[in-house]
Amino acid sequence: MTLFRTRKPLPFVFMMVSILYFIYVISLGSSAMIGDEIGGDPGGMMLPLVLSIFMFVASTILFLTDKKPQEATGKVQGTSERRLFLLTVIIAILYVAAMRPLGFIITTALLIFTLTFYYLQGTVVRKDTATWAVGTVATLAILLALYSIGRVITRYLLLSARQGRIPQWLGSTSVVVGVVLVVVLALYYLLYKLTRIRFHHERVPSSVSRAFDACMISVLTTELLYLVFRQMFLVELVRGLITW
């Protein structure tokens, strides 16, 4: 047990991985090249087996030689940093899991807002939950409004160009993206200018002011990512709850 207390855990993890890998390769069995009736092909098992043995040797050497430093490294990370780290891991896992049911727009906005808000706060504490919830609703409301305006403009331009009501070039991808970008940015700027003073940190509690900053960053980033990847590069972003 002393050995485990003085050694780093990663080499041990790799030792276990290499043993499991070895067993797995053996269980798979070898597969020869198609048309290798004469023989000569070392088979698909050969290199993975050698690799697993090499990984075991290397990780065992590291396990025996790579000792933990005298002072505990864990102490470097404070409670706030640990909480923020955990929050990030959880939010990242939730982002991947919720992408399909909720859709790209909602999950992306939530991830950016939540992380930016708590990072600006510097820690995760229960008393910020109400501010976070209100900020989340506000972020989604503003974003959905801007997104919907962008969709209306996009549909109008594409449809009108196809029906010949406006010149064809006005319905090209780059022009549509350009027009939507200009309109969305103008509306965003207007909104920011009108609300910035209201949420200045001298007028409202600092957590509210930070929630406002996080909200504005989240809205802009999500909208820009949508425009670049969906409208410009035609990547199929998951719609989820937003079906329009």
Place this chain on the structure above:
Amino acid sequence: MDTLLQGFMQIANVSTIVWMAVGSIVGIILGALPGLSATMGIALMMPISFQLPTATGIGLLLAVYCGAVSGASIPAILLGIPGNPNAIATVEDGLLMTKKGKAGQALGGAVVASFIGGIGSLLALVLFSPLIAKLTLAFGPAEKTTLALVGLVIIASVSGDNIWKGLLMGAFGMGLAFLGTDPFSNQLRIPFSKYLATTPLSKGLDLTSTLIGLFGISQVFIELKKPFVGSQHVEPVKIDHIFPPFKKILSMWKIILSSLGIGTLIGAIPGTGASIAVFMAYNTAKTITKNSNGKLEELGTGALEGVFAPEVANNAVTGGALIPALALGIPGDAATAVLIGALMIKGVTPGFHLFATNMSLVYAIFITMLIANIFMALFQLLGVRLYPKVLGVPQQILLPLILILSFIGAYAIAGQATAVGIYNLGIALVMGLIGYFLKRDGYPIAPIVLGLILGGMFEENFRRAVKLAGGNYLTFFTKPICLLFIALSILSIVLPIIAKKRGKHR
């Protein structure tokens, strides 16, 4: 001449110029932000490059690469903190110049030096890469196997402080490359194949998502380990007289040439990288200035010479690292490993085949490298007063943006296939967490990338070579080129161990 023209035509469009300009600015900003590397910048931009025509996409990545290497000098000069390891040696004289009120000249000098380094190494790339690629004509499967081995072993043995960590990471990367299907029999080689056979994982790990996870997401987790540094406080400094006097630049010709040679050569040796080159160039410049009879300022006193030497060298590494990358498919450093990955995703395999069948693309790459260096110099000079403000962007805002860019990048590579995109998100997240634990314990990431890229090449050629030799494994010891590569592999393991032991004795 026709192929040169064809190559030029591939990039002679507004889209290429605009994307390269964007790449250059993004690269400079990423390079200027401490903790963010050129490799991470390239990995984050890969999904965008994937959506563009091949030459334009590669141009974008090269612009990010050159910009990030050069941009690292900004915080090194203004704050004494290098943006990434490429600018470590710029700190000493750069910061002293700022303290002396010569910040403008130091920043401008760094740009001019980076430009000279970039263009000089590009010349070497144009001259040598076709010749080296031609040599590979003599390579059969056995030679290619040992070539992959030497590339892998060199980078594993020189990256990181412990050779075993590097080798273990190289083997881990190869193990990841073997996931998917057997290239010769199509047999599934993934755990839980009963459940995973119908998922995108049956084709192996997506390279882009893996790279984004290892370099982008893991870095976010690493930064979270430390308390937030907030916005970097830059003392208001007067930035004027940006261009160093031409006479002064001419007087440093010995430093420029030696740094250029060191940077290009070190860059061309797989696994060495810019952080070694900059110190070698700095030390050589020290000797040159000492023997200049007072014509040059001594290094360590806030001399422009101390900024020029490392900055010429680190940008010379960019062209140097591309020589083995394009000619042999063996990357010179982690950044070029990601670049090779981007080429492979586009269906372009570096090596002689590329030079023989798609020379127009090779020319396009050379020309985009030239444009990347011009843009790097142009945008860094134009924004010399603006970039210091970038250092004021707090980490609290930057980290969520890097995380989301990493995620969207991994997702977007799937294009229209949303299910594949979500799998890619999962791969990026898992690799990000693995990368975090590895980086935390001082394991180098570059060998994993090499293992991933060279694993397939190694296995295919190994099996082909043994098959052609009728099952004789000794075939690798009967060919002179193979023996040379095996000897190089052994030396690259033994020499660092001997050097380390000698260092301990001293």
